[in-house]
Amino acid sequence: MAEKFDAIVVGAGPSGNTAAYLMAKAGMKVLQLERGEYPGSKNVQGAIMYADALEAVIPNCRRQAPFERAVLEQRMWLMDERSHVGSHFRGTVDADEQPTRYTVIRANMDKWLSGKAQDAGVLLICETTVVDLLKKGERVVGVRTDRARGDVFADVVVLADGVNSLVATKAGLRPRVKAQDVALAVKEMHFLPRHTIEERFNISGNDGVVVEMLGKITKGMVGTGFLYTNRESISLGIGCMVEDFKASGVSPYQLLEELKSHPSVRPLIAGSEVKEYSAHLIPEGGYNAIPTVHGDGWLICGDSGGFVNSVHREGSNLAMTTGRMAAETIIGLRDKGRDYTAANLKSYRRALEQSFVMKDLKKYRDVPEILHGNRQFLTTYPELLTRAAHTMLKVDGVDKLTKEKEIKRDFVARRSRFGLFGDAIKLMRALR
Amino acid sequence: MTVKVEEKLFENRYRVDEGRAHIAIRAPEICRDRCETPSCTWCCPAACYTKAEDGSVILSTDGCLECGTCRLLCSEHDNVEWSYPRGGYGVLYKFG
Numbered sequence: 025m026a027e028k029f030d031a032i033v034v035g036a037g038p039s040g041n042t043a044a045y046l047m048a049k050a051g052m053k054v055l056q057l058e059r060g061e062y063p064g065s066k067n068v069q070g071a072i073m074y075a076d077a078l079e080a081v082i083p084n085c086r087r088q089a090p091f092e093r094a095v096l097e098q099r100m101w102l103m104d105e106r107s108h109v110g111s112h113f114r115g116t117v118d119a120d121e122q123p124t125r126y127t128v129i130r131a132n133m134d135k136w137l138s139g140k141a142q143d144a145g146v147l148l149i150c151e152t153t154v155v156d157l158l159k160k161g162e163r164v165v166g167v168r169t170d171r172a173r174g175d176v177f178a179d180v181v182v183l184a185d186g187v188n189s190l191v192a193t194k195a196g197l198r199p200r201v202k203a204q205d206v207a208l209a210v211k212e213m214h215f216l217p218r219h220t221i222e223e224r225f226n227i228s229g230n231d232g233v234v235v236e237m238l239g240k241i242t243k244g245m246v247g248t249g250f251l252y253t254n255r256e257s258i259s260l261g262i263g264c265m266v267e268d269f270k271a272s273g274v275s276p277y278q279l280l281e282e283l284k285s286h287p288s289v290r291p292l293i294a295g296s297e298v299k300e301y302s303a304h305l306i307p308e309g310g311y312n313a314i315p316t317v318h319g320d321g322w323l324i325c326g327d328s329g330g331f332v333n334s335v336h337r338e339g340s341n342l343a344m345t346t347g348r349m350a351a352e353t354i355i356g357l358r359d360k361g362r363d364y365t366a367a368n369l370k371s372y373r374r375a376l377e378q379s380f381v382m383k384d385l386k387k388y389r390d391v392p393e394i395l396h397g398n399r400q401f402l403t404t405y406p407e408l409l410t411r412a413a414h415t416m417l418k419v420d421g422v423d424k425l426t427k428e429k430e431i432k433r434d435f436v437a438r439r440s441r442f443g444l445f446g447d448a449i450k451l452m453r454a455l456r
Numbered sequence: 457m458t459v460k461v462e463e464k465l466f467e468n469r470y471r472v473d474e475g476r477a478h479i480a481i482r483a484p485e486i487c488r489d490r491c492e493t494p495s496c497t498w499c500c501p502a503a504c505y506t507k508a509e510d511g512s513v514i515l516s517t518d519g520c521l522e523c524g525t526c527r528l529l530c531s532e533h534d535n536v537e538w539s540y541p542r543g544g545y546g547v548l549y550k551f552g
Contacts, residue, residue, distance in 0.1 A: 150544070
């Protein structure tokens with residue numbers, strides 16, 4: 025395989041497929057390497073796909089992408105052991121508004137976008153694991169695969185190899201991902217008849233519901249649960265920071281089983297057939313954990329670069345956008361006849377800084393640390409809030425003013441007046 | 457609540473690379489003698505790591521979901537040799 029390409033893309037997820045597609049479309053000779061049997065077979069996501077990021081690559085994506093359901097309703101649940109308080113947003117503001125978020129089944133999505141890339145001329149080789157980068161001095165000049173005579177050369181290498189970022193780490197281009205910067209999520213695919221899902225969630229057609237869950241379900245660990253409706257299945261999962269799992273002694277599948285038996289969740293999945301159990305790491309270190317994302321002859325995009333907005337649970341749009349910007353940077357340099365040196369590829373970083381990708385990550389840069397040091401947001405407050413709702417709604421002959429005082433006492437007893445004030449400031453600072 | 461992970465893994469598709477485990481414990485005696493918090497035995501979502509009676513840790517990669525958690529957990533002793541399976545082998549997600 026001692027052939028030379030204009031570009032090599034490692035990985036066939038959203039960022040790799042986007043980068044490969046755009047470069048091939050611009051006339052470049054692109055090789056894409058994927059270790060799975062087909063694109064998607066190694067990939068795991070919740071999963072929500074964002075039409076805006078996809079439309080920037082495939083303009084009429086809404087008519088052809090394998091979306092499951094458009095997110096009509098978003099629920100946020102703060103959960104205690106047996107109850108939850110929550111908020112819903114349902115509907116649209118304008119009558120002709122297009123949805124921006126869709127639930128997807130990741131394997132279908134990756135296959136579809138990879139098909140576009142292949143149609144554009146990308147040479148995709150599956151069942152091939154990239155084990156290292158080939159360097160000439162400091163310059164990356166190709167990749168080493170696990171195939172016989174598996175060295176391949178290119179002018180530039182796009183690393184879209186996922187959260188573990190093994191290739192760049194092994195080649196010394198970035199430090200190893202740290203346990204405090206990643207969450208481990210486990211998920212099950214629960215299959216139910218289409219009409220059952222639509223009845224249970226009060227939806228019809230292609231509309232869907234997503235539920236994000238916070239609170240005691242993660243046993244004090246920093247993490248969230250999620251439930252997404254697909255056409256004929258429900259994606260149900262839960263994830264927490266790896267260092268929290270390490271310290272807690274709790275198993276991820278234990279959390280998932282307990283979530284499934286929570287009185288707010290159990291009826292929604294009753295009678296379902298589970299067809300898959302998956303696990304995946306999510307880079308949640310935010311802005312401060314982003315490594316160097318470009319150098320002589322290489323760029324990193326997607327999860328491999330830590331591009332996830334954990335506060336908003338966004339990832340696939342950051343993956344696609346970073347993949348697009350990597351490709352645009354490369355195409356721009358090619359058009360000007362300039363080399364893919366670290367100095368020239370710096371415009372990738374600049375483009376990221378000017379986009380929502382880095383702006384959003386910067387906005388929430390303090391959140392990981394604040395949550396880390398303030399577990400009350402995930403334990404005490406969900407409990408206080410569910411209890412407050414319970415107290416106010418229980419009709420037992422006690423007058424409402426007494427109930428209100430009881431709730432206030434409850435809050436002060438658990439967090440003190442200073443504590444409550446401090447928590448409000450922390451929360452505002454984290455989310456400002 | 458006891459959870460049977462094997463039942464969960466049973467739903468998944470795998471193509472096992474017989475005799476070529478992609479993860480290895482570098483020095484078993486480190487797990488047995490020096491690791492006080494074998495977090496791999498409870499954090500691994502596929503329960504690939506189990507603790508034996510003599511305190512050593514036994515690794516079976518057949519059900520591995522390739523998440524990479526164990527590689528990051530073992531930072532103190534750096535005793536996990538971790539790579540992805542050979543191309544085409546390992547877990548094959550139908551839905552992901």
